[in-house]
Structures are given as C-alpha cells and as structure tokens.
Amino acid sequence: MTDYMLQVKDLNKSLGKSHIIKNMSFELKRGEIYGFLGPNGSGKTTTIRMIVSLISPDSGEIIIDGKNINSNRKEALEKIGAVVEDPDLYGYLTGKQNLEHFARLSNKTISKERILEVATLVELEDALNKKVKSYSLGMKQRLGIAVSLLHQPTVLILDEPTNGLDPKGIRDLRVYLQRLAKENGMTLLVSSHQLSEIETLCDRAIVIKKGEVIDEISMKESNTNEQTFTVKIEARPITKAYEILKTLAPVKRDGSVVELEDQPFESIPSLISALMEENVMLYSVVYQNRLEEAYFNLTED
Amino acid sequence: MIGIIYNEWLKSWYGRKTWLFSLVMLVFIAGAIALSLFTESAMQEPLDAATVAELSAYLFPVIVMIFGVVLIAGAIAGEFSNGTIKQLLIRPASRHSLLFGKWFGNLLLSILVLFITILLSTTLSVLIFNTETTSVTETFSLALEVTLYQIPTLVFYMALATLVAVLTKSTALTIVITFSPLFFSSVLQMFISQYEWAKWAVISHIEFLSNYYGTDLAIGNPPFENMWASLAFLLIHIIVILIVTHVVFKKRDVL
Numbered sequence: 001m002t003d004y005m006l007q008v009k010d011l012n013k014s015l016g017k018s019h020i021i022k023n024m025s026f027e028l029k030r031g032e033i034y035g036f037l038g039p040n041g042s043g044k045t046t047t048i049r050m051i052v053s054l055i056s057p058d059s060g061e062i063i064i065d066g067k068n069i070n071s072n073r074k075e076a077l078e079k080i081g082a083v084v085e086d087p088d089l090y091g092y093l094t095g096k097q098n099l100e101h102f103a104r105l106s107n108k109t110i111s112k113e114r115i116l117e118v119a120t121l122v123e124l125e126d127a128l129n130k131k132v133k134s135y136s137l138g139m140k141q142r143l144g145i146a147v148s149l150l151h152q153p154t155v156l157i158l159d160e161p162t163n164g165l166d167p168k169g170i171r172d173l174r175v176y177l178q179r180l181a182k183e184n185g186m187t188l189l190v191s192s193h194q195l196s197e198i199e200t201l202c203d204r205a206i207v208i209k210k211g212e213v214i215d216e217i218s219m220k221e222s223n224t225n226e227q228t229f230t231v232k233i234e235a236r237p238i239t240k241a242y243e244i245l246k247t248l249a250p251v252k253r254d255g256s257v258v259e260l261e262d263q264p265f266e267s268i269p270s271l272i273s274a275l276m277e278e279n280v281m282l283y284s285v286v287y288q289n290r291l292e293e294a295y296f297n298l299t300e301d
Numbered sequence: 302m303i304g305i306i307y308n309e310w311l312k313s314w315y316g317r318k319t320w321l322f323s324l325v326m327l328v329f330i331a332g333a334i335a336l337s338l339f340t341e342s343a344m345q346e347p348l349d350a351a352t353v354a355e356l357s358a359y360l361f362p363v364i365v366m367i368f369g370v371v372l373i374a375g376a377i378a379g380e381f382s383n384g385t386i387k388q389l390l391i392r393p394a395s396r397h398s399l400l401f402g403k404w405f406g407n408l409l410l411s412i413l414v415l416f417i418t419i420l421l422s423t424t425l426s427v428l429i430f431n432t433e434t435t436s437v438t439e440t441f442s443l444a445l446e447v448t449l450y451q452i453p454t455l456v457f458y459m460a461l462a463t464l465v466a467v468l469t470k471s472t473a474l475t476i477v478i479t480f481s482p483l484f485f486s487s488v489l490q491m492f493i494s495q496y497e498w499a500k501w502a503v504i505s506h507i508e509f510l511s512n513y514y515g516t517d518l519a520i521g522n523p524p525f526e527n528m529w530a531s532l533a534f535l536l537i538h539i540i541v542i543l544i545v546t547h548v549v550f551k552k553r554d555v556l
Contacts, residue, residue: 015554049555054387055555074393086384088385092316104304105393
C-alpha cells in the first residue's frame with residue numbers, strides 16, 4: 001500500500017482563456033498536516049475543488065488513498081472529507097439534523113453513536129438541538145468539520161478554516177486538527193492566508209503561485225540550519241547603530257529601524273552584543289519568521 | 302436513494318416551509334367552504350357538493366403547482382446560492398442520484414400535498430353540501446378526475462423549473478422563467494392556433510385539462526385529436542428536459 005494518502009499528478013485546468021492550474025503535482029504523506037499556501041488567485045481553491053470532484057481537471061490525475069477521483073469517484077470520496085471555503089450548512093435545520101442529513105449521503109451506515117462522537121469531538125454536543133442559524137461562526141466552522149469527519153475519511157481538506165474565528169477559536173481548532181493527525185493518523189491539507197497559523201499548525205507547507213507548485217517547506221527543521229533571516233533592530237541613537245552594524249553586514253536604514261538581510265540565525269547574538277558594547281540602547285530585535293520569509297521570497301516577482 | 306429523497310423532504314419541509322404552506326392550504330380550503338356557504342345562503346337553495354368539490358379541484362392544483370416550482374427553485378438554485386450544494390456534491394453519492402432526488406422528491410411531495418388537499422376539500426364538501434343530485438362516489442371521482450388531468454401540467458412545470466434552476470442557479474429567475482408559459486401561453490396559443498404547425502408546439506399541450514377535459518374550457522380545438530397522443534408528446538418533452546438537465550448538472554464545474 002502506498003504511503004501517500006493524496007497524490008496530485010500533472011493537473012491542468014483552464015477557465016475561459018486563462019490557464020489557471022499548470023502541471024500541478026504534489027503528494028501528502030499519511031498522518032502529516034500540510035499547509036497550502038499561495039497568494040489570492042494562485043489556484044488554491046480551484047485545486048481543492050478539483051481534488052473533491054467539484055471541478056473536473058482538463059488533464060492530470062488525483063489519487064486519494066489509492067483511488068482515482070475520475071475513474072473511481074465514489075470510493076475516492078469515501079476517503080476524503082472537506083470544508084470548501086465557508087462551512088455551508090443548512091441554517092434552518094438543527095446541528096443534529098445537519099449531521100444526520102449528511103450521514104444519509106454516505107455509502108456505509110453511520111450510527112447515532114458516530115454522530116454523537118463527532119459532535120463531542122468538536123465540542124458541540126450541547127448545541128446539537130439548536131438551529132444552525134443561531135450558531136456563532138466558530139460553532140459553524142466546527143460543525144462543518146464534524147460533518148466532514150462523519151464517514152471517517154483518511155484525508156481531510158480545509159479551505160481557510162480559521163476565517164472569521166476569534167483567537168480562542170483558532171487555538172481550539174488547531175488543537176482538534178493536531179489531535180486528528182496524531183491520534184487518528186489522518187492526513188490534512190489546510191489552506192490559509194495566515195502564515196503564522198500555518199507555521200504553528202502544519203508539518204509542511206506547499207507553496208503555490210500562479211497555478212504551479214514552487215516549493216515545499218518543512219516546518220520541523222530547527223532554527224540552527226543554514227537558513228537565513230531578515231533581522232530588524234530598533235535602537236537609539238539609530239545612526240550610531242547603523243555605523244556599527246555596517247561594519248558587520250550589509251544594512252538598510254528604515255526610520256528608526258535598521259534592517260539586515262540574509263543573516264544566519266547564529267549571528268543574531270553577535271549583532272546584539274556589538275551594539276551593547278558600544279552602549280547603544282536596544283529596544284527590539286526581531287527576525288521575520290521562516291515561513292513568511294520563504295513565502296515572500298518565493299511568491300514575489 | 303430513499304435517504305436522498307428523505308433529505309430533500311426534510312429540507313423542503315423546514316427550509317421551504319412546506320409545513321406553513323400546508324397550513325395556508327387549510328385556510329384556503331376553509332375559505333372556499335365559507336365562500337360556498339355564503340353563496341348558498343344568498344341563493345337560498347342548496348348548493349351541490351359536486352359543484353363545490355369540482356371548483357376546488359380546478360383551483361387548488363394551480364396553487365400547489367406554483368409552490369412545487371418554488372420547492373424546485375429552492376432545492377436546486379437555493380442550494381447553489383447558499384453554497385450547500387458543494388457539501389452535497391463531495392459526498393460519495395453520484396450527481397445523478399442527487400439531482401434525481403431533488404426533482405423527483407419534490408414532485409412526489411407536491412403530488413402528495415395536492416391529493417391530500419383535494420381529498421380534504423371534497424370530504425368537507427360532501428359533508429356540508431347537498432349530495433342528492435350527485436352521489437358521494439361520483440363527487441369524489443369527479444374531483445379526482447379534474448385533479449388527475451392537471452398532473453401532466455404540474456410535472457411539466459416542475460421539470461422545466463429543474464432545467465432553469467440548474468442553468469441559472471438563481472431562485473428568482475427560475476420562478477419567473479418557468480412561469481412565463483403559464484401567463485403567456487393562452488395569448489400565444491390564440492395567435493398561433495390558426496397555423497397548422499401550432500399543434501407541434503409544446504406550449505399548445507401544456508394546459509392538458511382545458512384541452513381535453515370537457516370542451517367548455519378549451520381555447521379553440523385541442524392540438525391533437527387523441528388525448529393520449531398529446532400526453533405522450535408532453536411526456537417526451539418532459540423526458541428531454543430532464544435528460545438535458547442531468548447532463549448539464551453532471552458536467553457543471555461548481556466554482
């Protein structure tokens with residue numbers, strides 16, 4: 001059995017005259033959480049919709065847990081759960097009715113216990129008999145996830161799941177998702193605009209631009225490897241700081257902030273001590289997080 | 302399949318407020334009875350139960366038909382506009398069975414509501430009004446016959462609504478476009494009826510009741526001499542409309 005739970009091979013799609021997905025290929029390993037990153041209009045949602053058979057690709061293959069979505073649609077969809085964009089549910093039905101509604105659309109029988117189990121997993125067991133239109137956005141989002149988990153899929157795809165959630169909602173969601181991956185061995189693909197969110201949630205990130213995969217970044221690598229960062233230092237007097245740092249590395253001045261590009265992680269303490277020795281008052285030292293740096297490097301022209 | 306149809310009934314019942322529509326129909330039935338009682342007292346002679354029942358059987362199917370089209374519009378275009386169609390289409394159920402569940406489920410529901418309405422209004426008529434000239438059995442068969450003659454029209458409009466809903470994905474457009482034949486067909490029929498080809502236009506066949514039930518309602522002559530030929534002609538159109546709808550729905554990219 002293949003170890004890849006989702007394989008996307010040479011996917012192409014044109015809408016009208018624009019070729020929006022170009023030879024897209026990537027693979028997801030079992031039990032890992034993948035971020036799906038890209039600027040607006042880069043084709044994230046289109047790709048996700050092709051994976052779940054809402055849009056048919058012009059060419060290429062999508063294989064979910066060994067099942068091809070084109071030739072074996074039902075079996076493939078049996079393995080996948082997804083929330084595409086908003087968690088669209090029936091507001092005039094209760095949470096329980098929504099779950100039962102989607103349970104009836106599965107090929108296998110989904111028991112009442114299973115419905116209660118997924119509701120408990122997303123902590124909605126007390127709100128099940130309320131109409132969904134009275135739910136908060138976070139509750140709707142969680143119910144959407146519960147709906148997509150009903151049939152025990154091996155791959156879960158979430159499109160912008162943290163949209164409109166408050167910080168607590170985002171943190172709770174992260175805990176659920178990581179638990180699903182760790183405890184149930186589920187493979188997740190999460191698209192988001194929130195780079196920091198992807199960084200804390202995911203194991204790896206697939207970066208796309210203009211319908212092509214341009215890189216896959218691992219989030220697990222430690223800060224000590226050869227990656228470099230842009231370091232921003234706020235200090236006074238700024239001119240003195242600028243003069244000192246100029247001798248150590250190429251610098252840029254931006255108002256009361258000095259910016260140093262392409263600095264290895266290990267050089268940050270030496271920059272700080274150089275300033276301290278000269279009695280420059282240091283207010284802050286920040287480095288752009290890795291994903292953000294990589295993302296902008298990759299997606300900017 | 303039963304699960305899919307059950308789902309559609311559930312959504313029509315709560316989402317399109319079929320329960321409220323049923324209450325409204327009850328009010329209409331009560332209104333029709335009250336109006337008949339009023340007429341009876343004004344005429345100062347007993348009103349035939351058959352007359353009341355037949356009149357109800359002419360009126361109520363039109364109301365149910367309008368509601369049936371609204372159900373289809375909500376079940377298809379409505380799900381497109383509120384986005385729930387995506388959740389439906391990523392389930393391990395074929396698009397054909399989902400669409401079939403929508404039109405067939407709602408058609409079944411409309412026909413059910415229609416017959417309950419007719420049976421109820423006829424029962425009330427024979428209980429309240431004079432049954433001496435026309436017997437109870439005759440009254441029932443008369444009312445059911447008038448209703449049956451309107452079923453082809455109901456099926457045609459609901460099939461047309463399915464097509465328009467899949468094509469436009471807009472609830473309002475579905476309702477307006479589907480009913481344009483209802484409002485214009487009689488005018489159009491009057492204009493084209495002088496031509497020989499008019500009988501091959503489907504619009505001449507939609508009003509099955511006025512074409513073939515008695516002659517007093519007909520605008521000119523019925524399109525075909527044989528009622529069953531007209532019914533088959535209408536049925537072929539319904540099947541073609543539904544096949545086209547299924548093909549479009551199957552192929553459509555949901556963006």
